[in-house]
Amino acid sequence: MKIAMIGTGYVGLVSGVCFSDFGHEVVCVDLNPDKIAMLDAGQVPIYEPGLDDLMARNVGAERLSFTTDLAQAVAGADAVFIAVGTPTRRGDGHADLTYVYAAARDIAAALTGYTVVVTKSTVPVGTNAEVARIIRKAAPEADFDVASNPEFLREGAAIDDFMRPDRVIVGVETKRAADVMADVYRPLFLRDFPIVTTDLESAEMIKYAANAFLATKITFINEIAGLCEKVGADVKQVAKGIGLDGRIGNKFLHAGPGYGGSCFPKDTSALARIGQEHAMPMQIVEAVIKVNDEVKRRMIDKITDLCGGSVNGRTIAVLGATFKPNTDDMRDAPSLTIVPALIGGGARVRIVDPQGRREGEALLPGATWAEDPYSAAKGADAIVMLTEWNEFRALDLERLAGLMASARMADLRNVYAASDLQEAGFVAYTGVGRAGFGL
Ligand SMILES: NC(=O)c1ccc[n+]([C@@H]2O[C@H](COP(=O)([O-])OP(=O)(O)OC[C@H]3O[C@@H](n4cnc5c(N)ncnc54)[C@H](O)[C@@H]3O)[C@@H](O)[C@H]2O)c1
Known part of the structure; x- marks a missing residue:
């Protein structure tokens, strides 16, 4: 052909x-x-x-x-x-x-x-x-x-x-x-x-329905994560417990800082508009878009709380800028909401990302870029884990804690266990949908 x-x-x-x-x-x-x-x-x-x-x-x-x-x-x-x-x-x-x-x-x-x-x-x-x-x-x-x-x-x-x-x-x-x-x-x-x-129309619809469903699944677990924090449950255990049900499945049940990327935000938005145009509002999708925005805002509050109520004057090391690991795509990445909010609040932000810098530098003015997590963490008041690249999954936590001015971590991807951070000398930790400490 x-x-x-x-x-x-x-x-x-x-x-x-x-x-x-x-x-x-x-x-x-x-x-x-x-x-x-x-x-x-x-x-x-x-x-x-x-x-x-x-x-x-x-x-x-x-x-x-x-x-x-x-x-x-x-x-x-x-x-x-x-x-x-x-x-x-x-x-x-x-x-x-x-x-x-x-x-x-x-x-x-x-x-x-x-x-x-x-x-x-x-x-x-x-x-x-x-x-x-x-x-x-x-x-x-x-x-x-x-x-x-x-x-x-x-x-x-x-x-x-x-x-x-x-x-x-x-x-x-x-x-x-x-x-x-x-x-x-x-x-x-x-x-x-x-x-x-299929026919043309069904094929076109399948793509939007698939992406809207996945965005809904992520947002569902993110909302459950918010409630877990209030009631003392651990969203990782909850996700495992529901994901083993074959009718639910374990994929797309990782609580985090809200979906971003090149597809979900624009496709949920387009589907909501298509529904409005046809007098068939996509009420679930509209709620998903709203909840996802709230989830992202909640992450900024989490980091602020971790820093003692204000990020003003704090140095924050951000691990990961791309919307997910193994890509350099920055489109609608959570970092584009979170980093400007931190800088706007008076924080000095250092970012490290294995592939995101080329695109990210122009998109995140005011931030500086570090070569690796340890140089980013040197003298910092907090680490924010934003994108779970493999190279951020097995960090030397003791070394990190020793380098920081104040060893605090907001792990927005639930990569690390609170007990490991505590043992390594971290004084404060917040995750998503699970108990933190030192807050
Ligand atoms: N990125 C994903 O993961 C993904 C997954 C599934 C579906 N999609 C869909 O696929 C489509 C493309 O997405 P993408 O992420 O590859 O976009 P992109 O922005 O990375 O690439 C689009 C490319 O098309 C080129 N282009 C635009 N008009 C052109 C023209 N008239 N002639 C020749 N080239 C032209 C642009 O220069 C650009 O290089 C979108 O509709 C997207 O929703 C994307």
Whole structure:
């Protein structure tokens, strides 16, 4: 198969590289010439474990190339994937479809033989139909179908998720398009990964429903965590106790500082708006958005309490800035709410993050960046564990306590046990949904 991938961000690049690894001939397109120049030079513009090696292998096999020339990539392709961003539109919380529709117009002008135009971006119901209308209007003679193929990969585990998916969703209107999509995903089909074929609208809805459900599950345990703190229960034990129930499952039950990232905030917001527009308010999702905002604010109160009621003049070491480990993605990370609040309250903030600094420096003005947790903690009044990178999971707690002016920790990911911190010489600790000490 010949595939054009429009957009080489976290989804487009991973998908393009993985499709080429399936044996397809893939051309990845991006508007951003700097990204394409980096890719042409063999550099990966994002941090995603394993992506550099897989990319090099497929470039070497001459199945994978990069260009800014969309027309050249689209001409002769069997399938053209749209994997551009769909961020929240300023002002109203809707998904901004500007990039998707612009890509559709560019694709229309470049179509040659029969082509399936596949939307991989997360888009509201009706977008694929609109993409078809745009192409038909711009190129009435074009021989094409549209397909909806939402992506479920997780940053940080993206290659494995793409290569070993729980399922692939393919929304189509014609058998011809279904056949092309079956060829595209044949390597997964042959290995018995479920390929679910639906209509366009259901495929579009599945993606929003999945993300809203996951955001709800996280928010549920975060709210339970707040109550655990009040009643003296430990949310880790509670999560384990409910997660062993097969109907509930143990994933997405880790209490923390509230969800962030490139998808949940914008997708819950878009779903809430879609519901309002159709006079079918998504009341649960609206509550989730509100509770998640409160959870994030509660974290600032926790850190303030840990510091004795004010962070003014305190030096705070923040471990982790990205929205989760194993990515450099800073979009809607909890750090973007918490760090400015601390700096606004008069704290000096030092951040350490294995991959977040390149993006984070501009996004978190006023903070300084340290190379490792120990230099960040030197002379500090508190440590805030914000992103549970592996390298923060087995710290020398005694050494940390010895370096700090006052050994206090807000562990917002519940990585450490209170007893271990106490033994190491910490004088105060607060976690999420469990008892602290020294407060
Ligand atoms: N990031 C994730 O983990 C994830 C997971 C599943 C689904 N999604 C969805 O996938 C879509 C893409 O997300 P992302 O995180 O990869 O976005 P991104 O912002 O990382 O990448 C988008 C890329 O598209 C390029 N682009 C925009 N318009 C273009 C055009 N007309 N022609 C060529 N290139 C163009 C941009 O320059 C950018 O490089 C979104 O709809 C998102 O919701 C993301």
